[in-house]
Structures are given as structure tokens and as C-alpha cells.
Amino acid sequence: MAKTHVTMKVNGAEVEGLVEPRTLLVHFIRENLQMTGTHIGCETTHCGACTVDIDGMSVKSCTMFAVQAQGSDITTVEGMANADGTLSALQEGFRMMHGLQCGFCTPGMIVRAHRLLKENPSPSEPEIRMGISGNICRCTGYQNIVRAIQYAAAKINGVEFQEAAE
């Protein structure tokens, strides 16, 4: 099949590649760019393991073609750490609050939570739960993911993290 040249920005770096028009963005990222943090759990837009941030929106990269991302600005989990390479507040929150087990949903969760906190820096628990409802986790039962995001929100806002009362 004829290939198309695509260029885009991924985690701040200009990248390019030759892809078939039908190549999914997630495959372009994982196979062409060799960045395997973005995962595939369903290929039907249900699980969110493949979530990346495109031009300021959370997008499931399993149901978008690479050619559709031409010229866009993408952030994947590999771009989530602080500029100095230390864990960001969100990544730290997931670790501190035990927000992951097998870690397979984690990149998608973190990328999604990143956008959620950009849009709503102090979300309530229901807002967090609704905000990550496009991301499935089979291991954690979400409770600690919610706490991880609350922890990160507190840290970003410079306030002390307080466990919500049971």
C-alpha cells in the first residue's frame, strides 16, 4: 500500500515517518517511534490504555489514524516527567497512593489525569471518577487512582494533601 509521509511533534521533539493511510496512531507511536509506554488493551476506544494528549485533548490513539495526527502536538506518558527528569506530581501520586498494580492502564491513566487537572485543577471525587471513566483499570478498583489524582492536584496547587473522609 502506498505510504504517506507524516510529521508531528511528540513530547516536544519533531518526528516523522512513512505510514500507510490505515496505520493507527498507536501503532505509529509504538512501532515507528519505538515509544512503547502507550499501550493497547482493546482497539475499540473502550479501555483508554492507548490515551495520548493531542493538541490539548485526551485522545485514544487506537482509533485515530497516524495521518490524522499530521502536524499535531502530542504528549505521551514518556513526556509526563518533570523537565529535570524527576517524577511529576501525578506520577508521584500514583506511586504514593498505590494507584497501580500491573501498570498496564497506568500510562493512559496518567496522560488522561494530566489533561483533567489542566482543565479542572481542583476536581471533586465525582469529577475525578467521571473524568477518568474512559479509562479502564482491571487491577486497582480505582479508589487509589482517585487518591493519586487528588494527591497530585494538592501538590500542584501547593496545598497539603488531605485524605477524603470515608
Next chain:
Amino acid sequence: MNDLTPTREQREAALEGMGCKRKRVEDIRFTQGKGNYVDDVKLPGMLHGDFVRSPHPHARVKKIDDSEALKVPGVLAVITAETLKTVNLAWMPTLAGDVQMVLADGKVLFQNQEVAFVVATDRYAADDGINKVIVEYEPLPPLVDPFKSMDKDAPVLREDLVGKTSGAHGPRKHDNHIFEWTVGDKELTDAAFNKAEVKIKEMISYHRTHPSPLETCQCVCSFDKIKGELTIYGTFQAPHVIRTVVALIAKLPEQKIHVIAPDIGGGFGNKVGAYPGYICAAVASIVTGKPVKWVEDRIENLTATSFARDYHMTTEIAATRDGKVTGLRVHVLADHGAFDACADPSKWPAGFFNIVTGSYDFPTAHLAVDGVYTNKAPGGVAYRCSFRVTEAAYCIERAMDILAQKLKMDPAELRLKNFIKPEQFPYHSALGWEYDSGDYHTAMRKMMETTGYAALRKEQAEKREAFKRGETREVMGLGISFFTEIVGAGPSKNCDILGIAMFDSCEIRMHPTGAGIARMGTKSQGQGHETTWAQIIATEIGIPADNIMVEEGNTDTAPYGLGTYGSRSTPVAGAAIAMAARKIKAKAQMIAAYRLEVHEDDLEFDIDGFRVKGLPEKFMSMKDICWAAYNSVPPGMEPGLEAVSYYDPPNMTYPFGAYLCVMDIDVDTGVYKVRRFYALDDCGTRINPMIIEGQVHGGLTEAFAIAMGQEIRYDEVGNVVTGSFMDFFMPTAVETPHWETDFTVTPSPHHPIGAKGVGESPNVGGVPAFSNAVNDAFSFLGSTHIQMPHDFWRNWKAAKDLGAVA
């Protein structure tokens, strides 16, 4: 001593040993997208394989034409059963003593069964190839309902077994019959029923569901023709067993097979068995001389790899009028699908279903299980459960509620009356198992006090009156579940997989600087082994957990072990770790005695080193002993500080728990709200409370899904109608309730550190709690049992059938 001398507490805390909420070391890589899962493995020249699958549930395969497929750019090979026959791999042995087609051999037996394997240069080309393989089928009548499988005129499914009057587990009664398994004392049990004052009987179904970890099953196989070596990266919960099985069936020397299980994205039992994809990728690699990757997609995962449950349990309890149980009788019809590929230790065709007497002191019980074939996917796995314990717990916990209802007794009171008493442990059950330890009354009472059980019952009674007066359309249910698990498979005297005894292993090597590595026969799929195993070692030998690296999943370096499933890692491998550490400690003591110039018996272990009894300043730290182990050991002693332990447990362990679910259901819509869910678990010694709590949350969420909607459903002609996350209920953060956790600690008397295992308890205990809540909510309208899963529609339907909705 000065102010800088660390206190005992500080020294202890520095170890981050058992009981500490140590943060997980795994998370550093996972949170940065630096995990290494199978699909991340890329080998030079790697090809991709994918399956042509059957659209029919039951059909004869007349012809497979691959000529057009082979013309597709990028397609290199199409493998069929005929290809596999040349290497004797058209059929493979299952874990349950049956055989299974790898690729359709003459006929297909379930929808989406593997028919041909297309190998191509990339995923897209493989997919193009699949669409060009032309398969000619002659449809046959499908058999969907297990209750009809042994009818006289039922279609014969397994033509390879026609006329065989016995199978792996004894006589067969019908061409579609797999086995009958009975345990217990029939005569005594029948006698108990004959003179029973009260009896209940109910058909309790535990529907077919699926573990569906977020990462599907996958592998990369690479055969090196020159060296004659096969390397397999795969999502394997039991890598060593896979290596042995490959050696046996592919007739390759075992040392030339390298099985590597890298990071695994959840397993829940789904990744225990062997699937056609592994065999086909290996054969394809041998045929093409290139590495071959096989990655299952979600539809394939849900429709063709191991389902779970599908037990139809006719349950009877005999009791006295005042609520003392006197006998239990259960007959199970088990739908095993097209091949008996259930994951059970070989001696137990129905796994540990014989824990069906639960936490209660049944004087006698009798149990029979009939396994049958149907046109459905094979491979009943122990989905977050220890070999059918989940079904057993559901069965008895539902039945106890039904009995309570009949006796007009409170279900908590009925349970308290029948619990095995603390002084009865070790307890011998009527079905032949020895429960190691337990204190059920304390757990139950703690649950009742913490949740305010009595007040909740009062509120329920008031609500029922209000409902009858027409003041509310909501009904309230209280679901109790008290479960005992049987985990830690297991003792070689009664557990094995394909004849391999179910011990587990640990090898610890301490290096001169006081850092070390522990290699294990287990394989974490999210359980956090890298973190908790180091904690056991830290406490045992006094080296900080941070200085111990834990490695799993590489058969070249790890000692032989049976892997991680059925909550066996802590009860079995956890013990192996403690035993290996104790060997290290014993040698360390000899070294310390020599260096401190005292007799070994004059030393005592003190947190992080050895001290001369009565002379506190004469102390040698473990770190210094590590150094000395390589440079100044006593004369005649071998240098080095390492040990390996293969632990064959003397018995299973029996964790237990008391759960309560409070639920409100709107009868007009069937919509339920889980108002509260409280889970008290007793898993013996707690290694890392943070991880235990996380496991409980996860298990409860899976239980919630199963009880409240998740089902693998087939239509009447054998089509799977729940093949994606669109129609297979996957709770998101929005539906998932808030979990309250609690615990008691009753250590296992025979485990070196008293630990029992917890990973699947919440699933085992959770499902009956939810189902009992729904059933309890409707019971005052006259129903005794409503089958799971309790989705909105079924709740509404139940209300309607009971006359609560016009």
C-alpha cells in the same frame, strides 16, 4: 552511644520489612511508560502471526484454500492443521487431561476457534492475508445448553472421543460427558436428609464470565536453527511449566528452551494455560526461521481464551428447626465448552470445589460434579480464585441465606450458629480437607459491630413497611458473605499440574557489599512481588529491602517454580523465601561467631545483625557479614552467601473474611446503588498492608462486575454476543463503589511466617455479598433465589415477576 546511634525503631524502619507499607519499586518504571510487556519486545526481522477464526460454533471444515492469501504482499506462510500434523502438533494436551485442537482439524467446535495462522511481515499484512483465506464449512447443529448436552439426540461434539467409555477422570456416561467426580459420604448424607426437620433445595447458577486482564495474551517465539534453541517471550503466569510442556510436546531439550515472562499486564488466571497462539508462533518461527509475534486482540481474548465459572449447582441443605446444619448435598453441572482445558490440579477435575462446606461445621456432605462438552470456548480457569473455590463459596453463601430465609432467622445469626469454632482448628471437613486456622466468630462480630449491622436491619424493616405502604419505590438489601478459601496449591501429596508437583522456589544471593538478588519461581502480574518479596528477606536477614533486587520470569536464571495463580505465591513462594533466607542467616551466624570469636550459641539475631548475648557492644551487622562471607570465612567453610529453597507446603492455607454489602434498588428501573461495602479479610500475617488493601480493592471491583452484570453470553445458535468491552460489562470509576477494608490476623500455624495469601479472597467473598444483597432486597416480596448477574434489566424483571411493578 551518642545521639546519632539509631534506635531500635529506626533500625527496624530502615529495613522496610514485613508489616511496612513499603512503596512499590515497580512503579518507578510503570509510571514512566518504561514497563516491558510482551508487545514491547521487538526482535530483528520479526514477523507477525494472526488467526483465521471460525464464524460457526459447530461445523465441518471441508476445505481451506490459502492460494489467494499467499499472494498478498507481505504474507509469507499460512499454517493449518495439516502443517501442524507434520510436526505432530495438530492437537495439544490440556491442563485437565484432555486434548485440544491447535488449529481446526476436520471440524470446528466453537465460534472464533482458530482455523489457520497467517504469518506476514507486519500486523496489517497478516490481517489482509486472513481476509483472503477461503474456508469452506458445512454447518452442524450447535449444542449451547449444557442441560441438553447428555440428551439422547444431542449432537456429538468430540468425534475423536466417540465410543470412549472412560476419560482422564473415570467413566463417561455419554459422548458429550467428560467426567463425573464425587466426594463425601453419600449414605450418611442421604440419611441426614431423610431425618432432617428442615430442608432447602435450589439450583444456583454461577454464569460464564471472563478474567479479561487489560493486556491480552501474547508471545514472541524465536527459533535459532544453528543452536537449536527456542526463546519464547510470553504473558505466562507459570513460565517454568510452559518450558517443560514445550520440551515434552516439541521434543526439544529443556535447557535449549528459554522462556521469559517480562512485565505482565494482569493475569487473573487467564494467562495460566497454553493457547494455540503460542504453538503456532513457535511452529511459524521454526518454519520461517524468523522470530514471530502473536498478539491477541480483545475480541479474541473474550471469545476464545479461557472463560471462567459456568457452574450450575443444585444445592440442598438439611438442618434442624433451630438452625443447626446437619447435611449438605450439591450436584454440579459444569459446562466446560469444547475441550476440557480447565486449569485444575490434575487430581481434582473440579479443583477445590470440595471447600463447598464453607466456614460451617457440616457433620456430613456429599458432592457430585458432571462435566460436559458444549459448543463454547474451552478452558475454565481459576479466575482470581483457587480452582473453583469461587463457585463453592457462592454456592454455600447463597444457600445459607436461603436457609436463613426459610427458618426466618437472621443470616448472620445462622452463620454464627454454624461456624467452625476456634477450638476446632485444625479442622477436618466432611469433604476431607484440614483447615489450618481460623477465628470466624471474631471476624463476623467485628464486621457486624463496625457496620452497625443491627441498625441496618432495623432500617431495612422500616423501609419494607414504607414500601408496602407505597411511600417508596426502593428496596434495601443487606448481603452478608462469610467465606473460607483454600489457597496455596500446593502440597505435592495432593496437588500437581500435568504431573509436576506444586512446590515453589527462591534463590537468594548476597553480594559482598550487603546487597543481594532473589530469584523466584513465581511471576507477578501486578501483585507487587518485587516489593514484598524483598520485605520478607529484609525482616528475615536484616538487610534493607531496598538492597534486595527481586527477579522473576526468566527460566534461565530462576529456580524451578510453579508460578503465580490461585493465591499461591505468598503461601508457597513466600515460605520458600523465608526458608532460603533462614539458610543464609544460619551461615551468617557461623561467620559472625568466628569473627566475634564466640560460640554460635552465644549469638542472638538483633534486627540487622548478630549480637553476643549479654554483651550489646559486641555486634556484627549483616552488611559486614556479607563482606566477611567472601573474604574471611571460618577455616574450612566455603566462601559466599547464597541459598536456595524449594518449598513443598505441608498443607494448604485457609484465609477467610466477613463482607457486608448494603444496596438499594429502584424497582421501577432496576437501578441499584451500592450504598456501602465493607470487607474484612484475615489472610494471616500481613507483609505489606498497602498492597493487601490494593488487592482487596481490585478483587472487589472484579466481584462487583461479575455479580452485577458481566457475563459471556451465547445466543441459542452459539454466537457469542458479548465479545467486546461494549457488551461485556467493565466497570469504570463511575460505577465502581467505594470500598471499606478491615482485617483480623490469624496466622497460619504451618507457614514459616504465618502468611496465607489474599489476592483472590475479595473476588471469592465479594460475589456472594453482592448477590445476597440483591436477593435479600427482594426476599420480602416472596422470592428465594434470583440468578446472577444482577444487571438493571434483571432487577427490574425480578421486581416485575414478583408483582412489585405493574
